[in-house]
Amino acid sequence: MNQKILFIISLILASITTILFYLYMDGEKKKEAQLQNVNIVVAAREIPPKTLITQEMVTMKEINRTFLHPKMMRNIQDVVGKYARTAIIQDEPIMSSRLIDPNEVTDHFAYTISEGYRAITLSYNPVMGLAGLVQPGDRVDVVGTYVISNPKEGEPSAKSKIFIQDVQVLSVGTTFFPVEEGGERKQEEVKLETITLEVKPVEAEILTLAEEQGSIRLLLRPVNSQERVNTNGVTSLELLK
Template identity: 30%
Template sequence: MRNRGRLVAAVAAGVAAVVLTWLYISIREASLLSQSEPQMVVVSKVDIPGNSVIDAGMFELKPVPSAFAQPRVVTKPEDVQGRVATVPIAAGSQILATMLGDESEGALAYEVPSGQRALSIAAADVMGVGGLVRPGNRVDIIGTFEYGRPTGISQNGTISYADERTETRLMMQDVRVLAVDKEHRRRGAPPRPVPTAEAAAEAAATPEPDIRNVTVLVSLRQAQELILAQEIGTLTLALRSNLDGGRVENLPNLDPITLLGVQTPVKRRPQPVWRELRGGGF
């Protein structure tokens, strides 16, 4: 009887050892399998210099084993495109969130290509905006100027002019709007979703805040022209269609006499009734 009891105990111990070994192997196998499951991460295709804007051609999605995915690795392409690399990123490296600059930290400066300038136009000098221009839109810039030949100065210091006339001219076409006030949408960012009918109705009932300035992308020479135009005249922004990339060539300047087809001088109104233009061009 004693030997039989020892035999039963030995068999039970062996079975327990087998069961425990099987459980251990199963747990390890599941752990290794979970670590080897592929995870899609964003990887750089080329060497990306520091302080440069990352575009779609610089990165790609690649599967890597979960065990080899770095902490805070980026998994969505839209979280990388248009962002700024704060450090150099070697080709083939996983792109981490810590390598990307926040879009609010000087991102506008990275939107300006070499040789061009971002110029803010004060809204007091810009007519025709009407709260409708948004970052990413393209506009034509029209200037209105008054001409006259000085003939003398009155006792109160007022200068009198002869042959006064007003003229409007198309100054620049297809100019990109970088920012409106402090609102800026980085290059490559997805467009805003189309609002629902309820949201659109609510937005229509809410008055638009006054726009104080509009920042446009121009050449250095164009920046000079716009700065001078603000000092001597009035600027109007005409909103273009996003589908219209054409240009109007040799558009003549327009004055009141040509507009109305008369030969006598036209008396000016203090302010025009409506000066906002929207659509695909002229």
């Protein structure tokens, strides 16, 4: 009788030991699995290309370390404030190669334009461009000269006036265009000097009309100057008085 009881007790203890060992191993596997998992940044919704990424557009997701790519972003703060280089679909891991830092943009001009503004490129000569003294980042005023009708005097009169003030120069450059004659390209090229300004949409309309109907010149502003002047302009008839 005692032997049977001891046998039953041994079976019970063996079963308990087996269960405890199983639970222990299962817990170790879960811990190991947790150690192998990492958090990455994924898109919370579809992000169109050239979109400034905000906090609401991204979220964190846990994946197994074996699926981790070196370019996967693992910190939301490293993603927010950057632009999407291409479209990113919902739940897609955010890769560093798919992001553009606005402070380091050198290959795409559109990222340098401020919100609410447009870039407009004008052709210019050394006189208009202050003999090359105007550089990207400078701020300028624009003077336009055009011919107006003067009913009182009975003849047209030229007028110059500052019509746009305190606009930023985005770029100054030279473009060469090949000359073609009779379907054949010649060796010489036509040199075109250009300057690109950052203006409001209504200022772009004014600049376009002024360049088409007359001529324009740039006035270089002092650094950090916020002064704005209000002039009536001057006509050729007033110069003779």
